[in-house]
Amino acid sequence: MRVVLGPMEGVLDHLMRELLTDINDYDLCVTEFVRVIDRLLPEHVFHRICPEIAHNSQTANGTPVHIQLLGQRPEWMAENAVRAAELGAKGIDLNFGCPAKLVNKSGGGALLLKDPELIHQIVKTVREAVPSSIPVTAKIRLGWDDPNQCFEIVNAVENAKASGLTIHARTKVGGYKADAIAWEYITKVKQTATIPLTANGEVWNHQDAMDCLATTGCDSLMICRGALNTPNLGNVVKYQHNALPWEDVVSLLIRYSNYEIKGDKGLYYPNRVKQWMNFLRKQYPQAADLFRVIRVHNKAAPIVELLKQHHKQLKSAA
Incomplete structure:
Protein backbone atom coordinates (compact mmCIF):
# COMPACT_ATOMS: atom_id res chain seq x y z
CA MET A 1 0.00 0.00 0.00
CA ARG A 2 1.21 3.49 -0.89
CA VAL A 3 0.21 6.27 1.54
CA VAL A 4 0.56 9.95 0.66
CA LEU A 5 0.39 12.86 3.09
CA GLY A 6 -1.76 15.32 1.20
CA PRO A 7 -1.92 19.12 1.16
CA MET A 8 -4.03 21.23 3.52
CA GLU A 9 -3.76 24.95 2.91
CA GLY A 10 -2.60 26.81 6.01
CA VAL A 11 -2.19 23.60 8.02
CA LEU A 12 0.21 21.06 6.53
CA ASP A 13 3.17 23.38 6.07
CA HIS A 14 6.80 22.25 5.94
CA LEU A 15 7.06 22.19 9.75
CA MET A 16 4.09 19.86 10.04
CA ARG A 17 5.43 17.74 7.18
CA GLU A 18 8.72 17.33 9.00
CA LEU A 19 6.97 16.38 12.23
CA LEU A 20 4.55 13.89 10.68
CA THR A 21 7.00 12.23 8.29
CA ASP A 22 9.35 11.65 11.20
CA ILE A 23 6.79 9.45 12.98
CA ASN A 24 5.14 7.89 9.89
CA ASP A 25 6.40 5.95 6.88
CA TYR A 26 4.73 8.12 4.27
CA ASP A 27 5.68 7.39 0.68
CA LEU A 28 5.19 10.98 -0.49
CA CYS A 29 4.11 14.44 0.66
CA VAL A 30 2.41 17.15 -1.40
CA THR A 31 2.82 20.81 -0.43
CA GLU A 32 0.21 23.46 0.12
CA PHE A 33 -0.56 25.10 -3.21
CA VAL A 34 1.52 27.78 -4.88
CA ARG A 35 -1.05 30.22 -6.31
CA VAL A 36 -0.31 31.06 -9.95
CA ILE A 37 -2.16 33.91 -11.63
CA ASP A 38 -0.55 35.78 -14.50
CA ARG A 39 3.19 35.91 -13.91
CA LEU A 40 6.30 33.94 -13.20
CA LEU A 41 6.67 33.84 -9.44
CA PRO A 42 9.97 34.75 -7.75
CA GLU A 43 12.12 31.94 -6.42
CA HIS A 44 11.50 32.82 -2.78
CA VAL A 45 7.82 31.87 -3.12
CA PHE A 46 8.75 28.29 -3.98
CA HIS A 47 11.32 28.14 -1.18
CA ARG A 48 8.75 29.47 1.30
CA ILE A 49 6.10 26.89 0.39
CA CYS A 50 8.60 24.07 -0.12
CA PRO A 51 11.90 24.62 1.71
CA GLU A 52 12.60 20.96 1.01
CA ILE A 53 13.60 21.79 -2.59
CA ALA A 54 16.93 22.96 -1.16
CA HIS A 55 17.41 19.49 0.33
CA ASN A 56 16.81 17.21 -2.65
CA SER A 57 13.04 17.73 -2.34
CA GLN A 58 12.87 15.56 0.75
CA THR A 59 11.86 16.02 4.36
CA ALA A 60 14.55 15.57 7.02
CA ASN A 61 13.85 11.83 7.21
CA GLY A 62 13.99 11.37 3.42
CA THR A 63 10.30 11.41 2.45
CA PRO A 64 9.90 12.84 -1.09
CA VAL A 65 7.97 16.11 -1.44
CA HIS A 66 6.17 17.30 -4.58
CA ILE A 67 5.14 20.92 -5.18
CA GLN A 68 1.50 21.70 -5.88
CA LEU A 69 0.47 24.52 -8.22
CA LEU A 70 -3.00 26.07 -8.44
CA GLY A 71 -4.05 28.28 -11.33
CA GLN A 72 -6.17 28.52 -14.45
CA ARG A 73 -3.87 29.83 -17.19
CA PRO A 74 -1.96 27.04 -18.93
CA GLU A 75 0.99 29.15 -20.06
CA TRP A 76 1.68 30.58 -16.60
CA MET A 77 1.17 27.23 -14.90
CA ALA A 78 3.79 25.81 -17.27
CA GLU A 79 6.22 28.69 -16.70
CA ASN A 80 6.00 28.24 -12.95
CA ALA A 81 6.25 24.46 -13.18
CA VAL A 82 9.49 24.91 -15.12
CA ARG A 83 10.79 27.27 -12.46
CA ALA A 84 9.91 24.79 -9.71
CA ALA A 85 11.72 22.04 -11.62
CA GLU A 86 14.79 24.23 -12.13
CA LEU A 87 14.87 24.96 -8.40
CA GLY A 88 14.92 21.25 -7.60
CA ALA A 89 11.31 20.05 -7.47
CA LYS A 90 11.10 16.31 -8.09
CA GLY A 91 7.37 16.34 -8.88
CA ILE A 92 4.61 18.78 -9.85
CA ASP A 93 1.01 18.34 -8.68
CA LEU A 94 -1.84 20.40 -10.14
CA ASN A 95 -4.77 21.40 -7.93
CA PHE A 96 -8.23 21.14 -9.50
CA GLY A 97 -10.08 20.34 -6.30
CA CYS A 98 -9.73 23.18 -3.77
CA PRO A 99 -13.29 24.11 -2.69
CA ALA A 100 -12.36 27.41 -0.97
CA LYS A 101 -14.75 30.19 -2.05
CA LEU A 102 -11.97 32.76 -2.45
CA VAL A 103 -9.98 30.43 -4.72
CA ASN A 104 -13.05 29.48 -6.77
CA LYS A 105 -14.17 33.10 -7.06
CA SER A 106 -10.83 33.96 -8.68
CA GLY A 107 -11.20 31.12 -11.19
CA GLY A 108 -9.01 28.43 -9.60
CA GLY A 109 -9.29 25.12 -7.81
CA ALA A 110 -12.56 23.21 -8.01
CA LEU A 111 -14.15 25.79 -10.33
CA LEU A 112 -12.12 24.22 -13.14
CA LEU A 113 -14.08 21.00 -12.69
CA LYS A 114 -16.74 22.75 -14.79
CA ASP A 115 -14.27 22.99 -17.69
CA PRO A 116 -12.57 19.65 -18.42
CA GLU A 117 -11.08 21.04 -21.64
CA LEU A 118 -9.23 23.74 -19.70
CA ILE A 119 -8.01 21.10 -17.23
CA HIS A 120 -6.72 19.14 -20.22
CA GLN A 121 -4.89 22.18 -21.60
CA ILE A 122 -3.27 22.98 -18.25
CA VAL A 123 -2.06 19.43 -17.66
CA LYS A 124 -0.88 19.04 -21.25
CA THR A 125 0.99 22.36 -21.28
CA VAL A 126 2.70 21.65 -17.97
CA ARG A 127 3.53 18.07 -18.96
CA GLU A 128 5.17 19.24 -22.19
CA ALA A 129 7.09 22.02 -20.46
CA VAL A 130 8.89 20.11 -17.71
CA PRO A 131 11.42 17.29 -18.18
CA SER A 132 9.87 13.88 -18.73
CA SER A 133 11.74 12.58 -15.67
CA ILE A 134 9.59 14.78 -13.40
CA PRO A 135 6.11 13.39 -12.65
CA VAL A 136 3.19 15.73 -13.36
CA THR A 137 0.12 14.66 -11.41
CA ALA A 138 -3.29 16.16 -10.69
CA LYS A 139 -5.79 16.21 -7.83
CA ILE A 140 -9.51 16.51 -8.56
CA ARG A 141 -12.91 16.05 -7.00
CA LEU A 142 -15.63 13.98 -8.64
CA GLY A 143 -17.14 17.10 -10.17
CA TRP A 144 -18.72 20.42 -9.29
CA ASP A 145 -22.19 19.23 -8.31
CA ASP A 146 -22.63 15.86 -10.05
CA PRO A 147 -20.28 12.91 -9.45
CA ASN A 148 -20.92 11.67 -12.98
CA GLN A 149 -18.83 14.60 -14.18
CA CYS A 150 -15.75 12.69 -13.03
CA PHE A 151 -15.52 10.53 -16.14
CA GLU A 152 -14.99 13.42 -18.53
CA ILE A 153 -12.59 15.09 -16.09
CA VAL A 154 -10.51 11.93 -15.68
CA ASN A 155 -10.36 11.51 -19.47
CA ALA A 156 -9.13 15.09 -19.77
CA VAL A 157 -6.31 14.46 -17.30
CA GLU A 158 -5.40 11.06 -18.70
CA ASN A 159 -5.35 12.23 -22.34
CA ALA A 160 -3.03 15.06 -21.32
CA LYS A 161 -0.48 12.39 -20.32
CA ALA A 162 -0.44 13.07 -16.58
CA SER A 163 1.70 10.71 -14.52
CA GLY A 164 -0.98 10.07 -11.91
CA LEU A 165 -4.28 11.30 -10.50
CA THR A 166 -5.67 11.70 -6.99
CA ILE A 167 -9.46 11.65 -6.73
CA HIS A 168 -11.20 13.15 -3.71
CA ALA A 169 -14.41 11.15 -3.77
CA ARG A 170 -16.82 14.06 -3.28
CA THR A 171 -18.03 16.87 -5.49
CA LYS A 172 -17.23 20.49 -4.71
CA VAL A 173 -20.82 20.95 -3.50
CA GLY A 174 -20.36 17.89 -1.28
CA GLY A 175 -17.64 19.77 0.59
CA TYR A 176 -16.37 17.62 3.44
CA LYS A 177 -19.70 16.02 4.40
CA ALA A 178 -19.19 12.43 5.48
CA ASP A 179 -22.40 11.28 3.81
CA ALA A 180 -21.31 12.81 0.49
CA ILE A 181 -18.37 10.44 0.08
CA ALA A 182 -18.72 8.26 -3.02
CA TRP A 183 -15.74 5.90 -3.31
CA GLU A 184 -17.73 3.79 -5.78
CA TYR A 185 -17.13 6.41 -8.49
CA ILE A 186 -13.40 5.80 -8.20
CA THR A 187 -14.21 2.13 -8.73
CA LYS A 188 -16.04 2.99 -11.96
CA VAL A 189 -13.21 5.23 -13.13
CA LYS A 190 -10.66 2.50 -12.48
CA GLN A 191 -12.52 0.08 -14.74
CA THR A 192 -11.51 2.06 -17.83
CA ALA A 193 -8.72 4.44 -16.83
CA THR A 194 -5.09 3.41 -17.27
CA ILE A 195 -3.61 6.32 -15.32
CA PRO A 196 -2.40 5.43 -11.78
CA LEU A 197 -5.07 6.46 -9.26
CA THR A 198 -4.86 7.54 -5.62
CA ALA A 199 -8.05 7.53 -3.55
CA ASN A 200 -8.78 10.35 -1.09
CA GLY A 201 -11.54 11.17 1.37
CA GLU A 202 -12.95 9.94 4.71
CA VAL A 203 -9.99 7.82 5.80
CA TRP A 204 -9.77 8.25 9.58
CA ASN A 205 -8.47 4.84 10.70
CA HIS A 206 -7.17 1.47 9.49
CA GLN A 207 -10.64 0.07 8.77
CA ASP A 208 -11.57 3.11 6.68
CA ALA A 209 -8.41 2.60 4.66
CA MET A 210 -9.15 -1.08 4.07
CA ASP A 211 -12.75 -0.28 3.09
CA CYS A 212 -11.60 2.44 0.69
CA LEU A 213 -9.03 0.19 -0.99
CA ALA A 214 -11.50 -2.70 -1.23
CA THR A 215 -14.19 -0.48 -2.73
CA THR A 216 -12.03 1.44 -5.19
CA GLY A 217 -9.54 -1.24 -6.17
CA CYS A 218 -6.74 1.28 -5.63
CA ASP A 219 -3.48 0.49 -3.86
CA SER A 220 -2.66 4.14 -3.12
CA LEU A 221 -4.28 6.43 -0.55
CA MET A 222 -3.93 10.11 0.27
CA ILE A 223 -4.78 11.23 3.80
CA CYS A 224 -5.20 14.84 4.88
CA ARG A 225 -7.50 15.84 7.76
CA GLY A 226 -7.13 12.47 9.46
CA ALA A 227 -3.38 13.03 9.76
CA LEU A 228 -4.13 15.96 12.08
CA ASN A 229 -6.71 14.02 14.11
CA THR A 230 -4.39 11.05 14.62
CA PRO A 231 -0.77 12.13 14.17
CA ASN A 232 0.49 8.61 13.41
CA LEU A 233 -2.38 7.80 11.02
CA GLY A 234 0.05 6.94 8.24
CA ASN A 235 1.36 4.00 10.25
CA VAL A 236 -2.11 3.19 11.62
CA VAL A 237 -3.21 2.76 8.00
CA LYS A 238 -0.09 0.98 6.76
CA TYR A 239 0.73 -1.27 9.69
CA GLN A 240 -2.43 -1.29 11.83
CA HIS A 241 -0.60 0.48 14.64
CA ASN A 242 -2.63 1.81 17.54
CA ALA A 243 -3.22 5.55 17.68
CA LEU A 244 -0.52 7.39 19.62
CA PRO A 245 -1.13 7.62 23.38
Whole structure:
Protein backbone atom coordinates (compact mmCIF):
# COMPACT_ATOMS: atom_id res chain seq x y z
CA MET A 1 0.00 0.00 0.00
CA ARG A 2 1.21 3.49 -0.89
CA VAL A 3 0.21 6.27 1.54
CA VAL A 4 0.56 9.95 0.66
CA LEU A 5 0.39 12.86 3.09
CA GLY A 6 -1.76 15.32 1.20
CA PRO A 7 -1.92 19.12 1.16
CA MET A 8 -4.03 21.23 3.52
CA GLU A 9 -3.76 24.95 2.91
CA GLY A 10 -2.60 26.81 6.01
CA VAL A 11 -2.19 23.60 8.02
CA LEU A 12 0.21 21.06 6.53
CA ASP A 13 3.17 23.38 6.07
CA HIS A 14 6.80 22.25 5.94
CA LEU A 15 7.06 22.19 9.75
CA MET A 16 4.09 19.86 10.04
CA ARG A 17 5.43 17.74 7.18
CA GLU A 18 8.72 17.33 9.00
CA LEU A 19 6.97 16.38 12.23
CA LEU A 20 4.55 13.89 10.68
CA THR A 21 7.00 12.23 8.29
CA ASP A 22 9.35 11.65 11.20
CA ILE A 23 6.79 9.45 12.98
CA ASN A 24 5.14 7.89 9.89
CA ASP A 25 6.40 5.95 6.88
CA TYR A 26 4.73 8.12 4.27
CA ASP A 27 5.68 7.39 0.68
CA LEU A 28 5.19 10.98 -0.49
CA CYS A 29 4.11 14.44 0.66
CA VAL A 30 2.41 17.15 -1.40
CA THR A 31 2.82 20.81 -0.43
CA GLU A 32 0.21 23.46 0.12
CA PHE A 33 -0.56 25.10 -3.21
CA VAL A 34 1.52 27.78 -4.88
CA ARG A 35 -1.05 30.22 -6.31
CA VAL A 36 -0.31 31.06 -9.95
CA ILE A 37 -2.16 33.91 -11.63
CA ASP A 38 -0.55 35.78 -14.50
CA ARG A 39 3.19 35.91 -13.91
CA LEU A 40 6.30 33.94 -13.20
CA LEU A 41 6.67 33.84 -9.44
CA PRO A 42 9.97 34.75 -7.75
CA GLU A 43 12.12 31.94 -6.42
CA HIS A 44 11.50 32.82 -2.78
CA VAL A 45 7.82 31.87 -3.12
CA PHE A 46 8.75 28.29 -3.98
CA HIS A 47 11.32 28.14 -1.18
CA ARG A 48 8.75 29.47 1.30
CA ILE A 49 6.10 26.89 0.39
CA CYS A 50 8.60 24.07 -0.12
CA PRO A 51 11.90 24.62 1.71
CA GLU A 52 12.60 20.96 1.01
CA ILE A 53 13.60 21.79 -2.59
CA ALA A 54 16.93 22.96 -1.16
CA HIS A 55 17.41 19.49 0.33
CA ASN A 56 16.81 17.21 -2.65
CA SER A 57 13.04 17.73 -2.34
CA GLN A 58 12.87 15.56 0.75
CA THR A 59 11.86 16.02 4.36
CA ALA A 60 14.55 15.57 7.02
CA ASN A 61 13.85 11.83 7.21
CA GLY A 62 13.99 11.37 3.42
CA THR A 63 10.30 11.41 2.45
CA PRO A 64 9.90 12.84 -1.09
CA VAL A 65 7.97 16.11 -1.44
CA HIS A 66 6.17 17.30 -4.58
CA ILE A 67 5.14 20.92 -5.18
CA GLN A 68 1.50 21.70 -5.88
CA LEU A 69 0.47 24.52 -8.22
CA LEU A 70 -3.00 26.07 -8.44
CA GLY A 71 -4.05 28.28 -11.33
CA GLN A 72 -6.17 28.52 -14.45
CA ARG A 73 -3.87 29.83 -17.19
CA PRO A 74 -1.96 27.04 -18.93
CA GLU A 75 0.99 29.15 -20.06
CA TRP A 76 1.68 30.58 -16.60
CA MET A 77 1.17 27.23 -14.90
CA ALA A 78 3.79 25.81 -17.27
CA GLU A 79 6.22 28.69 -16.70
CA ASN A 80 6.00 28.24 -12.95
CA ALA A 81 6.25 24.46 -13.18
CA VAL A 82 9.49 24.91 -15.12
CA ARG A 83 10.79 27.27 -12.46
CA ALA A 84 9.91 24.79 -9.71
CA ALA A 85 11.72 22.04 -11.62
CA GLU A 86 14.79 24.23 -12.13
CA LEU A 87 14.87 24.96 -8.40
CA GLY A 88 14.92 21.25 -7.60
CA ALA A 89 11.31 20.05 -7.47
CA LYS A 90 11.10 16.31 -8.09
CA GLY A 91 7.37 16.34 -8.88
CA ILE A 92 4.61 18.78 -9.85
CA ASP A 93 1.01 18.34 -8.68
CA LEU A 94 -1.84 20.40 -10.14
CA ASN A 95 -4.77 21.40 -7.93
CA PHE A 96 -8.23 21.14 -9.50
CA GLY A 97 -10.08 20.34 -6.30
CA CYS A 98 -9.73 23.18 -3.77
CA PRO A 99 -13.29 24.11 -2.69
CA ALA A 100 -12.36 27.41 -0.97
CA LYS A 101 -14.75 30.19 -2.05
CA LEU A 102 -11.97 32.76 -2.45
CA VAL A 103 -9.98 30.43 -4.72
CA ASN A 104 -13.05 29.48 -6.77
CA LYS A 105 -14.17 33.10 -7.06
CA SER A 106 -10.83 33.96 -8.68
CA GLY A 107 -11.20 31.12 -11.19
CA GLY A 108 -9.01 28.43 -9.60
CA GLY A 109 -9.29 25.12 -7.81
CA ALA A 110 -12.56 23.21 -8.01
CA LEU A 111 -14.15 25.79 -10.33
CA LEU A 112 -12.12 24.22 -13.14
CA LEU A 113 -14.08 21.00 -12.69
CA LYS A 114 -16.74 22.75 -14.79
CA ASP A 115 -14.27 22.99 -17.69
CA PRO A 116 -12.57 19.65 -18.42
CA GLU A 117 -11.08 21.04 -21.64
CA LEU A 118 -9.23 23.74 -19.70
CA ILE A 119 -8.01 21.10 -17.23
CA HIS A 120 -6.72 19.14 -20.22
CA GLN A 121 -4.89 22.18 -21.60
CA ILE A 122 -3.27 22.98 -18.25
CA VAL A 123 -2.06 19.43 -17.66
CA LYS A 124 -0.88 19.04 -21.25
CA THR A 125 0.99 22.36 -21.28
CA VAL A 126 2.70 21.65 -17.97
CA ARG A 127 3.53 18.07 -18.96
CA GLU A 128 5.17 19.24 -22.19
CA ALA A 129 7.09 22.02 -20.46
CA VAL A 130 8.89 20.11 -17.71
CA PRO A 131 11.42 17.29 -18.18
CA SER A 132 9.87 13.88 -18.73
CA SER A 133 11.74 12.58 -15.67
CA ILE A 134 9.59 14.78 -13.40
CA PRO A 135 6.11 13.39 -12.65
CA VAL A 136 3.19 15.73 -13.36
CA THR A 137 0.12 14.66 -11.41
CA ALA A 138 -3.29 16.16 -10.69
CA LYS A 139 -5.79 16.21 -7.83
CA ILE A 140 -9.51 16.51 -8.56
CA ARG A 141 -12.91 16.05 -7.00
CA LEU A 142 -15.63 13.98 -8.64
CA GLY A 143 -17.14 17.10 -10.17
CA TRP A 144 -18.72 20.42 -9.29
CA ASP A 145 -22.19 19.23 -8.31
CA ASP A 146 -22.63 15.86 -10.05
CA PRO A 147 -20.28 12.91 -9.45
CA ASN A 148 -20.92 11.67 -12.98
CA GLN A 149 -18.83 14.60 -14.18
CA CYS A 150 -15.75 12.69 -13.03
CA PHE A 151 -15.52 10.53 -16.14
CA GLU A 152 -14.99 13.42 -18.53
CA ILE A 153 -12.59 15.09 -16.09
CA VAL A 154 -10.51 11.93 -15.68
CA ASN A 155 -10.36 11.51 -19.47
CA ALA A 156 -9.13 15.09 -19.77
CA VAL A 157 -6.31 14.46 -17.30
CA GLU A 158 -5.40 11.06 -18.70
CA ASN A 159 -5.35 12.23 -22.34
CA ALA A 160 -3.03 15.06 -21.32
CA LYS A 161 -0.48 12.39 -20.32
CA ALA A 162 -0.44 13.07 -16.58
CA SER A 163 1.70 10.71 -14.52
CA GLY A 164 -0.98 10.07 -11.91
CA LEU A 165 -4.28 11.30 -10.50
CA THR A 166 -5.67 11.70 -6.99
CA ILE A 167 -9.46 11.65 -6.73
CA HIS A 168 -11.20 13.15 -3.71
CA ALA A 169 -14.41 11.15 -3.77
CA ARG A 170 -16.82 14.06 -3.28
CA THR A 171 -18.03 16.87 -5.49
CA LYS A 172 -17.23 20.49 -4.71
CA VAL A 173 -20.82 20.95 -3.50
CA GLY A 174 -20.36 17.89 -1.28
CA GLY A 175 -17.64 19.77 0.59
CA TYR A 176 -16.37 17.62 3.44
CA LYS A 177 -19.70 16.02 4.40
CA ALA A 178 -19.19 12.43 5.48
CA ASP A 179 -22.40 11.28 3.81
CA ALA A 180 -21.31 12.81 0.49
CA ILE A 181 -18.37 10.44 0.08
CA ALA A 182 -18.72 8.26 -3.02
CA TRP A 183 -15.74 5.90 -3.31
CA GLU A 184 -17.73 3.79 -5.78
CA TYR A 185 -17.13 6.41 -8.49
CA ILE A 186 -13.40 5.80 -8.20
CA THR A 187 -14.21 2.13 -8.73
CA LYS A 188 -16.04 2.99 -11.96
CA VAL A 189 -13.21 5.23 -13.13
CA LYS A 190 -10.66 2.50 -12.48
CA GLN A 191 -12.52 0.08 -14.74
CA THR A 192 -11.51 2.06 -17.83
CA ALA A 193 -8.72 4.44 -16.83
CA THR A 194 -5.09 3.41 -17.27
CA ILE A 195 -3.61 6.32 -15.32
CA PRO A 196 -2.40 5.43 -11.78
CA LEU A 197 -5.07 6.46 -9.26
CA THR A 198 -4.86 7.54 -5.62
CA ALA A 199 -8.05 7.53 -3.55
CA ASN A 200 -8.78 10.35 -1.09
CA GLY A 201 -11.54 11.17 1.37
CA GLU A 202 -12.95 9.94 4.71
CA VAL A 203 -9.99 7.82 5.80
CA TRP A 204 -9.77 8.25 9.58
CA ASN A 205 -8.47 4.84 10.70
CA HIS A 206 -7.17 1.47 9.49
CA GLN A 207 -10.64 0.07 8.77
CA ASP A 208 -11.57 3.11 6.68
CA ALA A 209 -8.41 2.60 4.66
CA MET A 210 -9.15 -1.08 4.07
CA ASP A 211 -12.75 -0.28 3.09
CA CYS A 212 -11.60 2.44 0.69
CA LEU A 213 -9.03 0.19 -0.99
CA ALA A 214 -11.50 -2.70 -1.23
CA THR A 215 -14.19 -0.48 -2.73
CA THR A 216 -12.03 1.44 -5.19
CA GLY A 217 -9.54 -1.24 -6.17
CA CYS A 218 -6.74 1.28 -5.63
CA ASP A 219 -3.48 0.49 -3.86
CA SER A 220 -2.66 4.14 -3.12
CA LEU A 221 -4.28 6.43 -0.55
CA MET A 222 -3.93 10.11 0.27
CA ILE A 223 -4.78 11.23 3.80
CA CYS A 224 -5.20 14.84 4.88
CA ARG A 225 -7.50 15.84 7.76
CA GLY A 226 -7.13 12.47 9.46
CA ALA A 227 -3.38 13.03 9.76
CA LEU A 228 -4.13 15.96 12.08
CA ASN A 229 -6.71 14.02 14.11
CA THR A 230 -4.39 11.05 14.62
CA PRO A 231 -0.77 12.13 14.17
CA ASN A 232 0.49 8.61 13.41
CA LEU A 233 -2.38 7.80 11.02
CA GLY A 234 0.05 6.94 8.24
CA ASN A 235 1.36 4.00 10.25
CA VAL A 236 -2.11 3.19 11.62
CA VAL A 237 -3.21 2.76 8.00
CA LYS A 238 -0.09 0.98 6.76
CA TYR A 239 0.73 -1.27 9.69
CA GLN A 240 -2.43 -1.29 11.83
CA HIS A 241 -0.60 0.48 14.64
CA ASN A 242 -2.63 1.81 17.54
CA ALA A 243 -3.22 5.55 17.68
CA LEU A 244 -0.52 7.39 19.62
CA PRO A 245 -1.13 7.62 23.38
CA TRP A 246 -2.22 11.09 24.49
CA GLU A 247 1.03 11.65 26.38
CA ASP A 248 2.98 11.14 23.15
CA VAL A 249 0.68 13.53 21.31
CA VAL A 250 1.38 16.23 23.90
CA SER A 251 5.10 15.60 23.39
CA LEU A 252 4.53 16.25 19.68
CA LEU A 253 2.71 19.49 20.44
CA ILE A 254 5.69 20.64 22.50
CA ARG A 255 8.08 19.61 19.74
CA TYR A 256 5.97 21.52 17.23
CA SER A 257 6.24 24.60 19.44
CA ASN A 258 10.01 24.38 19.16
CA TYR A 259 9.64 24.55 15.39
CA GLU A 260 7.02 27.26 15.24
CA ILE A 261 8.20 29.89 17.70
CA LYS A 262 11.57 30.44 16.06
CA GLY A 263 11.84 33.95 14.62
CA ASP A 264 8.67 35.76 13.63
CA LYS A 265 6.79 32.47 13.25
CA GLY A 266 5.94 32.82 16.91
CA LEU A 267 3.31 35.35 15.89
CA TYR A 268 1.37 32.57 14.17
CA TYR A 269 2.00 29.80 16.66
CA PRO A 270 -1.03 30.39 18.94
CA ASN A 271 -3.45 30.12 16.02
CA ARG A 272 -1.65 27.12 14.55
CA VAL A 273 -1.54 25.11 17.76
CA LYS A 274 -5.20 25.90 18.51
CA GLN A 275 -6.09 24.81 15.00
CA TRP A 276 -4.28 21.51 15.49
CA MET A 277 -5.86 21.06 18.92
CA ASN A 278 -9.27 21.44 17.30
CA PHE A 279 -8.48 18.52 14.99
CA LEU A 280 -7.12 16.44 17.88
CA ARG A 281 -10.36 16.85 19.84
CA LYS A 282 -12.07 14.50 17.37
CA GLN A 283 -9.76 11.62 18.31
CA TYR A 284 -8.63 12.47 21.86
CA PRO A 285 -11.22 13.58 24.46
CA GLN A 286 -8.36 14.97 26.57
CA ALA A 287 -7.64 17.53 23.87
CA ALA A 288 -10.97 19.25 24.51
CA ASP A 289 -10.03 20.00 28.14
CA LEU A 290 -6.57 21.22 27.17
CA PHE A 291 -8.02 23.35 24.38
CA ARG A 292 -10.28 25.15 26.86
CA VAL A 293 -7.22 26.07 28.90
CA ILE A 294 -5.04 27.35 26.07
CA ARG A 295 -7.65 29.04 23.87
CA VAL A 296 -7.71 32.19 26.03
CA HIS A 297 -4.03 32.88 25.28
CA ASN A 298 -2.77 34.66 22.18
CA LYS A 299 0.96 34.53 22.93
CA ALA A 300 3.26 31.57 22.41
CA ALA A 301 5.03 31.50 25.79
CA PRO A 302 2.04 30.79 28.08
CA ILE A 303 0.70 28.16 25.69
CA VAL A 304 4.02 26.31 25.60
CA GLU A 305 4.25 26.50 29.39
CA LEU A 306 0.75 25.04 29.76
CA LEU A 307 1.64 22.20 27.39
CA LYS A 308 4.76 21.41 29.40
CA GLN A 309 2.82 21.48 32.68
CA HIS A 310 0.18 19.16 31.24
CA HIS A 311 2.85 16.77 29.96
CA LYS A 312 4.53 16.74 33.38
CA GLN A 313 1.19 15.91 35.04
CA LEU A 314 0.62 13.03 32.62
CA LYS A 315 4.05 11.57 33.34
CA SER A 316 3.52 11.89 37.10
CA ALA A 317 0.17 10.11 36.87
CA ALA A 318 1.59 7.25 34.80
